[in-house]
Amino acid sequence: MDMLFFDDIDKLGRIVLTAVLVYILIVIITKVSGKRSTSQLNNFDWVVTVMIGSLGASTILLENIPFIEGASSIIVLYVLQFLVTKYASISPQFSNVILSEPRIVFYQGQFLPEAMRAERLTRQELECAMRADGVRSFNDIEAIVFESDAKLTIITKPDSQPMTDTVSETLAPLTD
Template identity: 35%
Template sequence: MGLLFNSWSDLGRVLVLGVLGYISLVLLLRVSGNRTLSKLNAFDFIVTVALGSTFGSFILNKEISLVEGVTGFIVLIGMQHVVSWLTIRSTTIKRIVKSEPSLLYYNQEYLVDSMKRSRIVKSEIEQSVRNQGYATLENVEAVVLETDGSLSIISKSEKEKKKLDIVGLKV
């Protein structure tokens, strides 16, 4: 019986903690601002995953109380604030926490060394180009792997409007 159903009190606990935990998390996220759930760098991603894991843990684990779960939320969101505050004020911390965008394709040429470092293959670049509505790379000036893991496509028509600035991109 325990495999499919334990008890009504266990279900009630999950229901109550789920609702109260959800409300707590939404309130904390509203207070902490949009940055908490951004995917600007690896640390932001980790915080988002850890919040979900914490939420799931305290709902289902009978050993973790609501107050302990909410405290976990506060610690994670607080650490995210501390790290983002430090990255603004310290170039050393910024280099540790944040990656740089990488130029993967430029001026009709794949940048193979950059692709190897980024672990991106040609077919992934081509897929991203197609997802942006381009049938081929003929109209693409550059492809950049952004710090959040997304690929940005810069078209030649955009280049003609303004000079392409690749300063700050890891090549």
């Protein structure tokens, strides 16, 4: 109970200094590694990101992990992430192994219960994605796809009325 709020100024100094160094390291490596490391994450990217966060926290808080060892492990994960994603971008077979395939969960007015069950999705989650995209009715939707990054993509039906008629009717009063 003695160390509930404060233990030792040396430990505190080490934590502050290590936190600054780990922060700088992660910012630099993330910048160098590109948008992929901070974009919509698929399962594989998410696991690596969590591991990097855990290694960063361990390096900051645990005295028995020197900064160089923690930094090395973080750098190795970033390099492995780069190599795996690079290879996945050129090898469809490898990509299929590490990434999940998109799955249609709603198509032409029908919920696909087996697909929804397999992805553990509810009707409420599909409705939430619809609202986020400004779609009001399932009647306006051709399909809903559950993407490999766990995002729901709403594909709306094509308009039955040609766009040119709508545009000309809207602009007609302006040209008079």
